[in-house]
Amino acid sequence: MIYADNVTIAYPFAEPSVESFSAEIRTGENVLLLGPSGSGKSTIALAIQGILPRSVEAEVSGILSIFGENPAVKSITEAAGQAALLFQDPDTQFCMPTVREELVFTLENLRVPAEEIEARMLEALQFTDMLRCIDARIDTLSGGMKQKIAVSCLAAVNPQIWILDEPLSQLDPVSREAVASLLGRIAADSDKTLVVIEHQLNEVMEWVDRAIVLNRQGQVSADGSPARIFNSHGDVLEAEGVWLPLPAEAGKNLLKKTETSKAALPITLRQWETFAADYPAATVLESLPQPKKASEPSLQPSVLEVKQAAFAYGTQTVFENVSFSLYPGEMTALVGANGVGKSTLARVLTGWEPPKNGYIYVNGQDIASLKPYEIAKTFGIVFQQPEHQFLTQTVEKEIRYGMEMEGWCEEDIIHKTNELLIQFQLGHIRRNHPFQLSQGEKRRLSVAVMVTNNQSILILDEPTFGLDKRNTDALFEVLEQCRRRGKAVLWLTHDMDLVYTKAARVLALAERTLAYDDGVEAFFNGNTDLEKIGVRPPVVQLMRPKEEKAGSYA
Amino acid sequence: MLEELQTRNAFLQHVHPTLKLLSLFTVFFCMIFVYDIWRPLAVLLLTVAVVAFLGKVPLKLLLGLLLPFALFGFSFVWLQVVFPEERGSTVLFYVFHMPVALENIQTGVSLGLRAMVYASWSLLFVLTTSPVSLVMSLIQKWHMPPSIGYGMMAAYRFLPQLREELAVIRRARQIRGMGKKPKVREWKEMAVPLMAGAVRKAERTALAMESKGFDGSRQRTRYVQMNYKKMDVWFTAGFILFITVIFLLPMS
Structure with missing residues (x-):
């Protein structure tokens, strides 16, 4: 029912992105589109719907048909x-203030008779x-709930094809699980194609049955x-910076x-268990990513x-x-x-x-007695949106800026700038405008500008948001270098697998206070109430052989 | 807070938004020809009373919102007294050898009250009309194209997000700029990331709206019919009476 033959898509004034x-995708299949960033996955998603080229300007050639018809010529x-x-950003998928109004808007668009709207909305x-x-007002809902409302809108429309463009990437682990299982129920319907x-x-991976790379x-x-593709193409995928599901990677x-x-x-936990059963537990354990050792007391x-x-907003602690x-x-x-207040804590710190x-x-x-410039000298702060922090016209000027402000001599500036350009792999784009960089490059630049002066603390808010594996690894490589040079690095995150492999110490906020402050191993060894903190144990942890798990509980 | 007021179960909140809008324009127009003190004062007091009783808006809040306009209104009095176009002949007293004439005070007070009337009627409209019902009414009754109406709704949702984003950008730049407070000139530069973000958000929202089947045409079903009701007859009757008594009768 989705048929593409030799489809090439190019945005104006650019090389083809696809x-x-x-x-050929048949009814009822649940297909995963895999590829490095910039491989045109989202472009294909838009083209299948027909929004591209209907409203997004692009040149499409080749044959693309949905239910035997070119989607672009269909009416909206x-x-x-x-x-x-379904898009990734929970904040920009709505145009009405409340949930009811948004659903009504959707159904009115499709000319659903007024008397049927109520029933379909409730269903x-x-x-x-x-x-x-x-x-409820949509603004007041959490990211996970917003995404569920977005799914509700689609469910009210009840289309045969659901195109999901990173539906989970901006959610915390608990919401990810909830939204994923919701989507899994749609995937289970043999009339629906995902x-x-x-x-x-x-x-x-629980419900995907086919992958296109x-x-x-x-x-x-x-x-x-x-399962076969990760086996045959695993190395290529990893080299291109695509995450494998952790069971497959291990x-x-x-x-x-x-x-x-x-x-x-293996692509799911269950498959991993049968897969790993053929090997001795000790070998299995060795092949898993290891948590960092807690650092020596300084x-x-x-x-x-x-x-x-x-801290409180008004009377609300x-x-x-x-x-x-x-x-x-x-x-x-x-x-x-x-919403537990991680970002607020970072603001207070x-x-x-x-x-x-x-x-x-x-x-x-x-800190109350310090002037803003004294704070800026101590803290490097990397905000969630890298663009917010860019002040100049080129990558190079951006890196020089902090040193110029501090009045370094030209020789030192040139030396340090070159060093940073190499360290952060930004040398080849030193003359580009910061806004033109890719997401990963922007993030690296936003960290690079924060380490130009010798701040002793580096704080990063969700630094891996929207990054693929290669960029995440590259980012943590430089953070690790900063740490080794004696900086204290603190990052806010939802990603427990990242915490498990990259952090030595964990601070957890829960129930309006600091619920945990210790090494990463102890955080995940089963004695900490992760449920209360609102996080899930990392998949890597669940993959450890049973005996060893039992051992660590004792 | 504002939403809660706009959707309260009171008379004014149930009046059709188009009628309220029309009445607002009428009052604005009629006030242009009024130069005395008593009629603006009567209109002002009446409006405040109507908003407080028929709109169930707390009087304290209403007066608080009017206070800045009162200061603005007073500036008219001051201007008329100090820089009159023509100094009146009925000098009441002197301030530092400057004669203060009754006629000038009267003109000033009249102008000041006019400003307050404009403010109070605007508040009547803003405090008792929810944006959604306004847009729905305009689309259904005044033939506003849905693409503009729903576009406005989407933009309205962005406002708080933009404000939050601006605060973050300011802080981010302050950190980069070694704690310097942004100067006026730099506000212009801050607009770049803000606009870049806004454009991207707007694009995403437009895509999401289209994928939900929104084509901007008038061919859509109506879950809520914004029809005129009995309340609207009462409102219109009351308003005509009010205009007649205050503005039309004194002229004849």
């Missing part, structure tokens, strides 16, 4: 009734279990069952280590000391009684459920918002 894409309403798109909300929010694009595959030019390089390591081979790699004085800090210290050379992750109670000492000085 080149001779051919595939007809196309929407057949194929619906859709029942399906997503969001009925209690029918009169086309899904997603970076982190652990949740969606695109290369950098947007050509199909493999097509078939995911399976690949295990095969390499034991020099054995199998026809297919002998140096702390760079940041938080004492009994509390965000957190209270938060005390901890950061030491030089520490790699720390700050975790917690969506960096002197943006004064704490309601308690003290924050930076290198022994009360």
Whole structure:
């Protein structure tokens, strides 16, 4: 029912982003589109719906047909009734203030008779279990709930084709699981065809039955069952920066280590268990990514000391009684459920918002007594949106800026700038405008500009948001270098697998206070109430052989 | 807060938004020809009373919102007294050898009250009309194209997001700029990331709306019919009476 033959798509004044894409997708299939960033996955998604080239300007050649017809020539309403798109950003998918109004808007668009609207709306909300929010303002919902409302809208339309463009990438682990299982119920319907694009595959592998792999030019390089594709193309995919599902990645390591081979790699936890059962537990354990060892207690004085800090918006307490210290050379992750106040805590730590109670000492000085430029000298702060921080016209000027502000001599500036350009792999684009860079490059630049002056603390808000595996690894490589040079690095994240492998220490916010502050191993060893903190154990942890798991509980 | 007021179960909130809008324009127009003190004062007091009682808006809040306009209105009095076009002959008293004439005070107070009337009627409209019902009414009754109406709704949702984003951009730049407070000139530069973000958001929203089948045409079903009701007859009757008594009768 989705048929593409030799489809090439090019945006105006650019090289084709998709080149001779051919595939046939039958009714009821659940297909994963895989490929490095820039391989045209989203472009294909838009083309299947027909929005491209109907409203997004692009040149499409070749044959593309949905239900035997070119989607671009269908009317907007007809196309929407057949194929619906779910996007990644929960904030920009709505145009009305409340849930009810948004659903009504959707159904009115499709000319659903007024007397049927109520019933279809209620049915859709029942399906997503969001009925209690029918009169809620969409702004007041969490990211996960917004995404569920977006799914409700599509469910109300009830199209045959669901195109999901990274539906989980901006959600916290608990919401990811909820939305993924919701989508899984649609996938289970044999009348529905799903086309899904997603970076982190652990949740969606449960219901995906076919994978199409695109290369950098947007050509199909493999097509078939995911388990086989990860086996045959795993190395290529990893080299291109595509995340493999963790069971597949570990399976690949295990095969390499034991020099054995199998026809297919495991893609879900269940498959992993049968797969790993053939090998001795100790070998299996060795092939898994290991958590970092807790760092040695530092002998140096702390760079940041938080004492009994509390913060409230009006009368609503965000957190209270938060005390901890950061030491030089520490790699720390700050975790917690969506909306628990991680970003607010970061604001308080960096002197943006004064704490309601308690003290924050930076290198022994009360932050309240410091001037903004003194704070800026101590903290490097990387915001979620890298663009917010760019001030100049080129990458090079951007890196020089901080040093010029501090009045370095030209020789030192040139030396340090070149060093940073190499370290952050930005040399080849030094003359480009910061806004033109790719997501990964922007992120690296936003970190690079923050380490130009010798701040002792680096704080990053969701630094891996929207990055593929290669960029994530590259980013953490430089963060690790910063840490080794004696900076205290603190990052906010939802990604527990990242915490497990990259952080040495974990701070967890839950129930309005600091619920955990210790090494990463102890955080995940089963004695910490992760449910209460609102996070899920990392998949890697669940993959450890049973005996070993039992051992660690004892 | 505002939404809660706009959707309260009170008379004014149930009046059809187009009628309220029409009445607003009528009052604005009629006030142009009024130069005395008593009629603007009567209109002002009446409006405040109507908003407070028929719109169930707390009087304290209403007066609080009118306060800045009162200061603005007073500036007219001051202007008329200090820089009159023509100094009146009925000098009441002197301030630092400057004669203060009754006629000038009267003109000033009249102008000041006119400003307050404009403000109070605007508040009547804003505090009792939800944006959704306004847009729906305009689309259904005044033939506003749905593409503009729903576009406005989407933009309305963005406003709080943009404000939050601007605060973040300011802070991010302050950190980069070694703690310097942004100067006026730099506000212009901040607009670049803000606009880049806004354009991207708007594009995404447009795509999402289209994928939900929105084609901007008038061919759509109507779940809520914005029809005129009995309340609207009462409102119209009351309004005509009010205009007649205050503006039309004194002229004849």
